[in-house]
Amino acid sequence: MLELDHLTKRYGDRLALDDVSFTVGDGRLTGFVGGNGAGKTTTMRIALGVLAADGGTVSIDGSPVTTADRRRFGYMPEERGLYPKMKVLEQTVYLARLHGWTAAAARRNATELLERLGLGERLNDTVESLSLGNQQRAQIAAALVHKPEVLVLDEPFSGLDPMAVDVVQSVLADAAAGGAPVLFSSHQLDVVERICDDLVIIAGGQIRAAGSREALRAEHGTDRWELLTSGDAGWVRSIPGIEVVSFDGGWALFEAETDASRRAVLEEAVSRGDVVSFTREQTTLAQIFKEVVR
Known part of the structure; x- marks a missing residue:
C-alpha cells in the first residue's frame, strides 16, 4: 500500500x-x-x-x-x-x-x-x-x-x-x-x-x-429513481412524498422522501399494468466531482 x-x-x-x-x-x-x-x-x-x-x-x-x-x-x-x-x-x-x-x-x-x-x-x-x-x-x-x-x-x-x-x-x-x-x-x-x-x-x-x-x-450521490412506462407517467406527480425532477411522456425521474413513497410509485405503476422499467439513477463521477468541489 x-x-x-x-x-x-x-x-x-x-x-x-x-x-x-x-x-x-x-x-x-x-x-x-x-x-x-x-x-x-x-x-x-x-x-x-x-x-x-x-x-x-x-x-x-x-x-x-x-x-x-x-x-x-x-x-x-x-x-x-x-x-x-x-x-x-x-x-x-x-x-x-x-x-x-x-x-x-x-x-x-x-x-x-x-x-x-x-x-x-x-x-x-x-x-x-x-x-x-x-x-x-x-x-x-x-x-x-x-x-x-x-x-x-x-x-x-x-x-x-x-x-x-x-x-x-x-x-x-x-x-x-x-x-x-x-x-x-x-x-x-x-x-x-x-x-x-x-x-x-x-x-x-x-x-x-x-x-x-x-x-x-x-455518500455523495442523489437518491433518484427512473420510471419508464408504456403510457403517460404524469400521475407520478400526484403521489405524496414524491418530487418529480424531470418528466417526458412515459418517463419520469423523481426523488422520494421515504422508501414508502418510492414503493407507492412502483405499486401504482404495476396496478396500471404499463411498467417498462423502474431503476435507481446511477450517479456519475462527473456529478460527484461537481458536488464536492463546489
Whole structure:
C-alpha cells in the first residue's frame, strides 16, 4: 500500500498542497481527479521524490519510502520525456536496462509490451516520427517495461483514441492484478469512472473526497429513481412524498422522501399494468466531482 500522509507544499506564498492524505491499495486502480492547478502533479512528484514536501510523509507498506523503493516505481509524466531521435524499441530496452534487466530479458519484455500496446510495427521507428497518440503509448511502455511494483501515471489516456484507451486500460488492469498499487490522474472522468476501483478528488490543494466508487456514490450521490412506462407517467406527480425532477411522456425521474413513497410509485405503476422499467439513477463521477468541489 502506498500512503500519502498530511502532505503540504508551498510555492512562495501559494499553498499548493494543504494536508493531503490518501492511500493507494495493493492491486487497486486509483483515479486521481481535479481541475488544472488542483495539486495532482505536485502530489505525484512528491510521491516519486522528484519534489520535496514541506511537510508530511510518503510510505510504502507502513515504512517511509526510500530511494531503493522508488527504483521499483514506474512513472509516466504528463510531459513527453522520451529521447525523440531514439528508436522505440531501442529506447524501451535502454530504460529496462537502467533498472538492472539483462539485455535479453529487457528486449524480450520491451518487445512484448510494445506489441501489446499496438506499436509492434513501429519498433524501429524513431519516437519523433510517431503520432502523438503513439508517442503516448511509447511513454506508457517506458513506465511499465521494468515491471514496477508501484505505478504512478500522470494523464496516461491523454491523446488516445477509444480503442487505445481500452488497450492501455487492459495493461494497467494487469499490473494491478499482479499486486501493484496504480495511481493515475486524468481529466477524462468517463474513463476514470469506468476503470478505477477507487477515486481521489482534489481541489485547491485539498482532498475533497476519497474512497471506492461505490462508497462515494453512496455518500455523495442523489437518491433518484427512473420510471419508464408504456403510457403517460404524469400521475407520478400526484403521489405524496414524491418530487418529480424531470418528466417526458412515459418517463419520469423523481426523488422520494421515504422508501414508502418510492414503493407507492412502483405499486401504482404495476396496478396500471404499463411498467417498462423502474431503476435507481446511477450517479456519475462527473456529478460527484461537481458536488464536492463546489
